[in-house]
Amino acid sequence: MYVAVKGGERAISAAHAWLEETRRGDAAVPELTVVQIEQQMGLAVDRVMAEGSCHDRFLAALAIKQAKGDLIEAAFLLRAYRTTLPRFGASEPLDTAAMRLRRRISATYKDLPGGQVLGPTFDYTHRLLDFALAAEGVERAAAPEAPTPVESAPRVTELLAREGLMQREVAEDAEPGDLTRQPLTFPAERPVRLQNLARGDEGFLLALGYSTQRGYGNAHPFVGEIRVGHVTVEFTPPELGFPIELGEIGVTECQMVNQFKGSRTEPPQFTRGYGLVFGHGERRAMAMSLVDRGLRAAELGEDITAPAQNAEFVLYHSDNIEATGFVEHLKLPHYVDFQSELENLRTIRRSAEAAIQEAAE
Amino acid sequence: MNTSEAPSASGATTLEGYNFAYLDEATKRMIRRALLKAVAIPGHQIPFGGREMPLPYGWGTGGIQVTASILGPEDRLKVIDQGSDDTTNAISIRRFFTRVAGVATTEHTAEASVIQTRHRIPERLLREDQIMVYQVPQPEPLFRLEPRRVETKRLHALADYGLMHVRLYEDIARLGHIAKAYDYPVMVNGRYLMSPSPIPAFDNPKMDRMPALQLFGAGREKRIYAIPPYTDVRSLDFEDHPFRPIRAPQACALCGSRDTYLDEVITDDRGGRLFVCSDTDFCAERQADAAKEAAE
Amino acid sequence: MSALTPGFADPVLGAQAAFRAVLEAMSRPGRIVTAGSALRPPAPMNQAAAAVLLTLADADTPLAQDAGADAEAWLRFHCGAPLVAPGAASFVLATGAAPALASLVQGSEEEPQNGATLILQVAALVAGEGWRLTGPGIETEHRLRVDGAPEGFLAAWAANRAGFPCGVDVVLCAGDRLAALPRTVSIAES
Numbered sequence: 001m002y003v004a005v006k007g008g009e010r011a012i013s014a015a016h017a018w019l020e021e022t023r024r025g026d027a028a029v030p031e032l033t034v035v036q037i038e039q040q041m042g043l044a045v046d047r048v049m050a051e052g053s054c055h056d057r058f059l060a061a062l063a064i065k066q067a068k069g070d071l072i073e074a075a076f077l078l079r080a081y082r083t084t085l086p087r088f089g090a091s092e093p094l095d096t097a098a099m100r101l102r103r104r105i106s107a108t109y110k111d112l113p114g115g116q117v118l119g120p121t122f123d124y125t126h127r128l129l130d131f132a133l134a135a136e137g138v139e140r141a142a143a144p145e146a147p148t149p150v151e152s153a154p155r156v157t158e159l160l161a162r163e164g165l166m167q168r169e170v171a172e173d174a175e176p177g178d179l180t181r182q183p184l185t186f187p188a189e190r191p192v193r194l195q196n197l198a199r200g201d202e203g204f205l206l207a208l209g210y211s212t213q214r215g216y217g218n219a220h221p222f223v224g225e226i227r228v229g230h231v232t233v234e235f236t237p238p239e240l241g242f243p244i245e246l247g248e249i250g251v252t253e254c255q256m257v258n259q260f261k262g263s264r265t266e267p268p269q270f271t272r273g274y275g276l277v278f279g280h281g282e283r284r285a286m287a288m289s290l291v292d293r294g295l296r297a298a299e300l301g302e303d304i305t306a307p308a309q310n311a312e313f314v315l316y317h318s319d320n321i322e323a324t325g326f327v328e329h330l331k332l333p334h335y336v337d338f339q340s341e342l343e344n345l346r347t348i349r350r351s352a353e354a355a356i357q358e359a360a361e
Numbered sequence: 362m363n364t365s366e367a368p369s370a371s372g373a374t375t376l377e378g379y380n381f382a383y384l385d386e387a388t389k390r391m392i393r394r395a396l397l398k399a400v401a402i403p404g405h406q407i408p409f410g411g412r413e414m415p416l417p418y419g420w421g422t423g424g425i426q427v428t429a430s431i432l433g434p435e436d437r438l439k440v441i442d443q444g445s446d447d448t449t450n451a452i453s454i455r456r457f458f459t460r461v462a463g464v465a466t467t468e469h470t471a472e473a474s475v476i477q478t479r480h481r482i483p484e485r486l487l488r489e490d491q492i493m494v495y496q497v498p499q500p501e502p503l504f505r506l507e508p509r510r511v512e513t514k515r516l517h518a519l520a521d522y523g524l525m526h527v528r529l530y531e532d533i534a535r536l537g538h539i540a541k542a543y544d545y546p547v548m549v550n551g552r553y554l555m556s557p558s559p560i561p562a563f564d565n566p567k568m569d570r571m572p573a574l575q576l577f578g579a580g581r582e583k584r585i586y587a588i589p590p591y592t593d594v595r596s597l598d599f600e601d602h603p604f605r606p607i608r609a610p611q612a613c614a615l616c617g618s619r620d621t622y623l624d625e626v627i628t629d630d631r632g633g634r635l636f637v638c639s640d641t642d643f644c645a646e647r648q649a650d651a652a653k654e655a656a657e
Numbered sequence: 658m659s660a661l662t663p664g665f666a667d668p669v670l671g672a673q674a675a676f677r678a679v680l681e682a683m684s685r686p687g688r689i690v691t692a693g694s695a696l697r698p699p700a701p702m703n704q705a706a707a708a709v710l711l712t713l714a715d716a717d718t719p720l721a722q723d724a725g726a727d728a729e730a731w732l733r734f735h736c737g738a739p740l741v742a743p744g745a746a747s748f749v750l751a752t753g754a755a756p757a758l759a760s761l762v763q764g765s766e767e768e769p770q771n772g773a774t775l776i777l778q779v780a781a782l783v784a785g786e787g788w789r790l791t792g793p794g795i796e797t798e799h800r801l802r803v804d805g806a807p808e809g810f811l812a813a814w815a816a817n818r819a820g821f822p823c824g825v826d827v828v829l830c831a832g833d834r835l836a837a838l839p840r841t842v843s844i845a846e847s
Contacts, residue, residue: 007451009456080415084379147423183583184406186511219606312509322581325418332420332450336480336639337444339625340542343607348536381669390715393676394747397713398770400683401792401826401839407770431680433673489685518766550793550841552822572796574684589684589794589839 010274023068037061046250046279047071051320052078053180055249055278060153072201083180090175092234092243096253097155098274099229106156107223108257114153119228156225157255157272166270167260171360188311193295198277200318206283207347208308209290217306220274224257228280238270242283252277258293261306271300376461382429383461388412392430392585396576399587403516404549406500411583421454422580424477424496428458431492431576432475437465439473444481444622444639451479454539470642480543482564484621484643487573489590495558497579500586502546502556524556525597542607548595549588559596562621563606568594611636616647660727662697664711664735675708678826682837687790687799689782694833699727701752705830706776707731713774714738714748721746723753747771752778755807758817758825769822772840780805782831792842800847801836803829816843 008277024031037047038061048060060078067073103119106112112247130136160166179199184192197205212219230250234243254275262268273293275285294308295315307313317323380386388410390638395409414422432438432471438458442451446468454477455466470483477494487493503513506524516522525546532540539545549555557565558577568575568588575588588594598604609623614635621643623636638644665671678692693708702724710732712722720738722728728750732738743749743756756778764772764794787802788811806829807813817824817840822839 008447008452012449012452077418079413083413086385092428180413181410183410185408215388311512316510321413322418325420325422326498326581327419328417329419332479333443333448334480334559335624336622337543337559339609339623339639340563340607342625343609344538344540344542347607348538348540351537377734381673386669386672387715389672391712393680394713394718395770396680397683397774397826398772400680400794401841402769403841405769405822431673431677433670485805515768531801574680589841591796592793
């Protein structure tokens with residue numbers, strides 16, 4: 001006689017034990033430490049912090065270790081942890097003009113105050129596998145050091161704005177919305193859109209940003225500036241009434257300069273697309289700034305014709321934690337629904353076949 | 362402000378470092394407010410600040426947040442997926458609540474005070490002292506016809522459900538039947554078009570004037586809605602094409618039931634198949650009753 | 658702050674129990690439930706009303722109240738809700754003359770859930786007699802006698818109900834007992 005499948009509880013426990021075993025891999029190979037991941041997989045850590053929406057290098061590295069290197073899974077672990085943390089308040093706005101720079105480049109000027117600082121970049125490397133890395137314990141020569149420039153590095157967009165060529169962003173004192181506390185509603189204000197993009201999936205942002213360059217959306221972007229470095233985080237405790245320094249975080253900022261043909265109320269000028277992400281994430285920051293500019297179409301009176309300009313489409317589909325959950329939920333049992341579809345299809349086919357037969361007779 | 366997040370004085374916190382039932386109290390308050398308004402406006406979707414849960418979106422995070430917001434130490438929780446207590450995701454969710462709320466669980470519908478479900482309504486009639494919590498993947502009944510939520514929100518405000526009527530009518534014109542077999546849209550209290558969640562259409566009539574309160578949570582889409590007890594829930598249909606619940610026209614191979622929803626089980630690769638009750642608790646009870654009768 | 662009486666002895670489970678009582682009341686309009694029996698809120702606030710606010714009000718919910726300075730201090734400490742005029746509040750506590758239902762936040766056709774909740778203190782609630790309630794949540798009819806309902810309440814309620822899905826929901830509180838009137842319920846005089 002047929003006996004219904006049982007034993008799911010035991011199966012789950014066994015599966016998770018096996019998962020843990022495969023996570024560790026061959027026990028004869030030394031185990032990775034979280035610090036090794038944090039130090040040597042730094043860009044993975046940065047991506048997990050960005051998509052996990054939590055700036056903590058150690059926790060991000062731990063999540064990568066636990067997730068066997070699956071970065072979306074790692075971001076999910078970090079997010080689920082972040083949700084349970086108490087909220088003390090919001091920091092003061094970061095001053096990225098005062099960033100302690102590791103890298104700063106502008107594509108719009110040959111030279112500018114503060115200079116072009118190449119920094120630690122893959123740019124201009126030849127993508128040849130370095131077989132020397134396969135050997136362990138080889139000492140590498142230290143990178144040459146130069147004295148830190150004393151000159152300040154004003155933001156390129158500010159230089160343009162002073163000339164009246166760059167649309168000024170309106171400073172707002174209003175508390176920005178927070179997607180981790182309130183659901184997304186439309187029309188979505190720019191701070192909420194930027195929060196959504198800053199946490200969004202890098203691949204999704206990259207593809208959408210790319211699409212704006214290929215004619216899907218009216219983009220004529222120039223990299224005004226990319227800056228990578230450290231900024232101070234300040235917080236004003238209500239009982240003190242003045243800001244105190246909490247520490248520094250690593251960020252990447254991209255300001256993309258775009259054309260704007262002007263409107264009845266505004267002369268032609270440049271507008272900006274903005275990207276700011278945790279850690280060193282140039283691809284993410286650049287893609288974000290392209291998509292941000294795309295999403296400004298409505299407020300700038302431009303036609304909305306492309307996916308990257310459609311706020312509902314972009315903001316509802318950018319989050320890879322949501323997306324991966326829902327795509328992957330399809331592997332959960334659906335046999336009850338499927339059974340209903342089966343019976344429905346059988347009924348419909350029976351009447352269709354009867355009709356065909358009747359027509360033939 | 363003294364909104365204490367401290368562990369409960371009665372020691373009800375069960376997972377070190379986490380509040381009773383996982384969610385912090387501010388989140389519970391926010392969800393509780395949404396639930397009360399949902400009950401007051403039957404079938405209307407209420408946006409809520411859904412939290413990231415330690416289970417993936419699409420795997421019941423909405424239902425879990427609703428359950429976590431209503432659950433107390435006196436409750437007895439039943440979790441089913443596809444009608445069964447022993448499906449892996451049901452086990453996982455039941456384990457979660459055992460871990461974070463220390464709550465008693467049961468596999469018996471009659472013993473449960475809260476039933477969290479994915480894709481089924483139990484066969485046994487529910488009572489006034491029970492609450493159903495549905496996991497909802499897509500709360501917007503119009504989403505296949507109009508994906509823009511700004512637009513569907515407007516259509517709900519206007520009670521303009523012409524799109525759905527046209528879609529169902531096109532099915533009839535083309536196929537002679539309404540082709541929707543699950544997640545079959547319902548009108549709640551004559552006002553709001555609502556997704557019953559992907560339960561088979563067979564279960565839709567159970568929603569109508571159910572004595573138990575029905576709560577719906579969509580975590581990824583961040584919506585909550587509800588049907589109060591004894592509320593009219595009508596599956597959309599036409600006078601000349603009345604709604605018909607779909608089930609396999611067979612008897613359960615285990616308990617012999619001819620009026621419950623059945624799963625089709627493939628037994629070999631030569632077309633062999635049999636049908637068994639999807640509601641495993643109901644089926645087991647019928648088998649036990651039959652065995653008892655036979656013994657007497 | 659020493660004069661303040663405490664909130665729920667167990668903030669987590671106290672709020673959970675009170676919420677289930679309010680949920681039951683809202684789901685079955687007119688049915689009387691008990692909440693806040695152990696609370697000693699400052700007069701004239703009663704226990705049920707205090708339990709509802711402790712359970713649901715916080716920094717995210719603008720609150721209007723007419724219960725005086727002691728109640729204000731108590732609510733400020735335990736709930737932390739910003740105090741506003743009744744016409745701008747999510748929760749309105751009325752211990753004296755109740756504001757007109759139509760003067761409270763109604764919500765919009767797209768967002769009717771923004772309609773306010775009025776916590777209305779009355780002298781007594783008695784089951785099995787008085788008003789005849791029908792609507793969602795009620796199998797055939799619930800009877801509820803409300804002593805001390807504001808004058809003209811039933812006419813105002815009929816108008817509130819006619820505005821569905823917009824409108825105000827009411828929680829009637831007497832001592833440690835409460836009953837709810839969601840905007841869907843029809844009330845006929847006995």
